[in-house]
Amino acid sequence: xxxxxxxxxxxxxxxxxxxxxxxxxxxxxxxxxxxxxxxxxxxxxxxxxxxxxxxxxxxxxxxxxxxxxxxxxxxxxxxxxxxxxxxxxxxxxxxxxxxxxxxxxxxxxxxxxxxxxx
Amino acid sequence: xxxxxxxxxxxxxxxxxxxxxxxxxxxxxxxxxxxxxxxxxxxxxxxxxxxxxxxxxxxxxxxxxxxxxxxxxxxxxxxxxxxxxxxxxxxxxxxxxxxxxxxxxxxxxxxxx
Numbered sequence: 393x394x395x396x397x398x399x400x401x402x403x404x405x406x407x408x409x410x411x412x413x414x415x416x417x418x419x420x421x422x423x424x425x426x427x428x429x430x431x432x433x434x435x436x437x438x439x440x441x442x443x444x445x446x447x448x449x450x451x452x453x454x455x456x457x458x459x460x461x462x463x464x465x466x467x468x469x470x471x472x473x474x475x476x477x478x479x480x481x482x483x484x485x486x487x488x489x490x491x492x493x494x495x496x497x498x499x500x501x502x503x504x505x506x507x508x509x510x
Numbered sequence: 511x512x513x514x515x516x517x518x519x520x521x522x523x524x525x526x527x528x529x530x531x532x533x534x535x536x537x538x539x540x541x542x543x544x545x546x547x548x549x550x551x552x553x554x555x556x557x558x559x560x561x562x563x564x565x566x567x568x569x570x571x572x573x574x575x576x577x578x579x580x581x582x583x584x585x586x587x588x589x590x591x592x593x594x595x596x597x598x599x600x601x602x603x604x605x606x607x608x609x610x611x612x613x614x615x616x617x618x619x620x621x622x623x
Contacts, residue, residue: 396553434599434615435554448610483553498544499611501553 394419396502397466398484404508411471411478413505417486424467425499426452426459427483435483441467442490474509481506512537514602514614522620527590531617533583533600541603545574545585548597548616557585557598587619595621 397416405411417424422443427435437451441461452459456474461467471478485499514535523529535543542561546554558567558574560583566575571588587594600614 435613437610437613440610450610485553498556498559501555503553504551 396421396484396486396500398482398502398505400505401503402506402508404510405474406510407475408473411474411507411509413469413471413482413484413507414466415469415484415486415502416466417484418488418500421486421488421500423487423490424461425485425487426467426469427485429481429483429504431480438469438482447490471507474507476509479507479509512602512604512612514600514612516598516600516614516617518617519615520618520620522622523590525590525592525621525623528586528588529590529619531585531587531598531600531619533585533614535581535583535600535602535612537581537602537604537612539605540578540581541605543574543576543583544601544603544611545572545583546599546601548599550596554599590621592621592623595619 396418399414424441426438428438429435439452439459440448444463456472458470481504483501483504485501487499517532542559544559545557547557548554557569557572560567560576562578573586576583597616597618599616601611603611
């Protein structure tokens with residue numbers, strides 16, 4: 393039973409390019425969360441998705457960032473026209489149901505994707 | 511405003527010693543509180559999760575306590591090992607925003623031989 397799989401683990405982009413980060417949740421999990429972590433800082437919530445739906449994108453910048461979780465395939469976090477400030481570790485987590493639904497349920501995190509913008 | 515504050519910000523102890531990390535929160539209405547361990551360069555891993563009715567929960571050498579009246583939690587690590595060096599993050603879930611978790615900034619723990 394593979395855990396949450398993220399790829400690529402490391403991605404280098406030049407300013408102005410696009411970055412695509414992928415996340416395959418644990419088997420049986422239909423809820424996906426994306427977090428960003430700057431060096432020496434805590435995790436910051438970006439977006440919460442369920443299959444084919446964005447539930448909460450309140451933590452995601454309005455411009456250049458988008459996320460999707462299609463019916464088939466992994467969830468994708470897309471950053472267009474990257475800038476140096478986008479350099480960070482991006483973590484994906486999944487859960488089997490909505491937080492708070494039928495009691496607490498634990499988020500399982502992937503190993504993260506580290507984006508470096510030159 | 512829902513907030514989670516952790517102390518100390520960082521802590522250095524000798525291998526074999528015990529330590530206690532603190533978490534204070536102002537999240538309301540409270541749903542549950544979780545402690546995560548994050549090794550450098552890795553994703554967080556869940557240690558414990560406690561609901562309102564639970565005031566202590568153990569996971570090996572890790573014991574978490576919860577006082578819902580004072581809105582405080584602690585994570586006690588017994589007989590520390592070098593592999594305990596990591597950031598420990600307190601996360602609180604509110605019943606209102608039942609899918610959003612409020613994350614603390616973490617305590618960076620360093621175990622020295």
